[in-house]
Amino acid sequence: MDEDLITWFCAYTPLELLTAAGLKPVRSFGDPDRIDDSDAFLHPAICPYVRSCLAQAMQEEGPHHAVFVNSCDGMRRLHDAWKDLFPDGFVFLLDLPRNVGKSGERMLAGEYRHLLEALRSWRGREISHAEIKAACRAREELRREYIRAAEGAGGGERLLLARHFQSAPQDAASPAATRGPAATAPGAGRGVPVLLTGNILNPAGMVSLLEEAGARVVWADLCNGDRAFAAPTLAEGESLGEVLGALAAAYLARPHCARMLDGERRHRTLVENALRAGARGIIYASLKFCDSYLYEYPRTREMLQREGIPVLRLESDYADGHAGQVLTRVEAFLEMIS
């Protein structure tokens, strides 16, 4: 097992700091087929992504170094179970504000300092602001590469690309060494254009089903899709404090997850993206037991109705083994908006 590998889960993880520390951050996508293996440690009414990540880790040898973000109850519970199961790994819980704006930025920058301190204790070396800035530039190059690669790609393919860019170990010194698969864009121009929004979806599950039903996902507003690459997280500054402040501001300026408090901005971004991408409707697909998206939906639906944008709600158990009924609903929706 590579001692430099470190697992991450939430799209608010500051990958730049991990890279600057000489680590290779890799996003876990879990093993949806073995989700029940986690039952003894996580209640079945917890997010299936979280449970499948634990189930996968239980199969793997290794020190299980991981950084968690306190973004939701599910993530915090994953951190708890992980720490209990893998006590020898480096395990860090990073807090994340719900309040955006200057107070949120200050709080997040403070959290970055805590993470750097923990990394310094573990790795035995200081991390300079110059190293962080270099890591930011390398990440930005990767982000641009994703955008180039995803151009014209269909929904499933976009998620596979995003998965590659998020889960292949990235080396800050040579970011171009790990390129994603080339986009062949087989579905380009075909199907009913829709915007897909939600939390995290399995590329082999719900998304492929949408395409089977005749949808063309023109924008995947998911944390394992376009949302994670939609805005840069470049940080500049002449001191560590300035760089961390800028990095915190950049992460909070990206398109939000539904757990953040600034719902109005999230909704505005959703509508703008739908119009820009030429989507005829929005598919709101979220994982079961994800409170952030469960509670957000009625407000989103109302806002989209006001804007005259049709919306279909779907729910995923991450494995998406029973898809017949979903297919019928998607087909009916597409017929309505096409």
Added chain:
Amino acid sequence: MELLEQIKERYLDRLSPATFRSRLFWKTVEGLALSPLNRPQWKADRVSLAYFLRATRDAYLHRAPVVWCNLLTPSELVLGSGCIPFYPEMAAAVAASAGLAPRFIDRAAEEEFPSDACSYHRCLLGCALEGFLPEPDLLLAVNYPCDSAPLSFAFLGDLYRAPLFVLEAPLPGRERGVEELAGRMAEAARAMAGLSGRREREMMEGLSTAVELSNRALRHLREVEEMRKRDDCTLDGKDAMGNVSVLAGCLGSQAGADFYRLLAEELRERGCRGKNGLRIMWMHLKPWYSQTIFQILEKHGARLVCEEYTHATWEAMDPRDPFPSLARKLGGHFLVGAAERRVSHLVRLAREYRVDGAIHYNHWGCRQSCGSAPLAKGALQRAGVPTLIIDGDCIDDREYQEGQVATRLEAFLESLK
């Protein structure tokens, strides 16, 4: 048809939102609730009942600005700012105990709040959508113990067009975070004082008084805790569990201080009338609509000697410095941060109260309690405390499998003998 069913069908089911805004209704309710025919068992409960009735009445009649709070929102902050704290999660528990929760949960489902979310919040959302709750002037949520409050309050803030403040308790060990939290509390207090018309000096005096009263309540609460550790304590957890509402909603009021003073006095007076038997710890909350579990416990000579949510978890505060004091109180709560804090709290209670066993009631949809139940069980078992996890729902009786719960509970209690 049983009497309670008849009352429910005749009166409760016919309640309309307008009823709750009628002075006559509140006069009747107060008359009935505080009459000698309806004397609660404990003197302290009479104080809390009178307090909550008065506060709820005033909220519905809008006699002062109304601030909606969740379980961990410090009531001292709201009371000190001259507003009425209203806890809709408690309203959901009251609706459940009156058998009305399914109606409101179904209303929330019509709005597409799915059954996977916490039924406390689905119930309060349904109540709000039907117009049954007093309109908030401001909503003040804490980001713990779970995600539900900030998220459902965001919906409700839009519904009522009222501002939402979220107090973010920092993770343990983040001192700067405690300072930030104190600052955010000050900001929220000024917004509330703006609503109540209190000037800065009046607000600070109000907060200082609220903190002093809270300190008094804390002192008496610690006396109650010491007496509850005795073998012969007469206060059973099935009754004490309701005190979570006092801990959440009364601190900072005279009633909060009086409640714990009277409870301590009465425990001293009643002394040794308690029974011996199995000593059980209860984790999370109870089903508010059913007494079956407690009847089974009683049948087996078991009693709840401590409950997860009804204990002091903070030190006395400085009335001259209310915001940092309240921030430390909130930041130090065992439900803030990773589960290891909650688990330590439970193991400590189990040791101090010398429990023979522990029961974790898994409220469906509660990611914080269900989510950390396996860890709590593991730690308690390692500490020599057999632990039972029961799946159920505190609010929605349709999700409660009475037979299954009874079978598992009986088997567990037998194994402890």
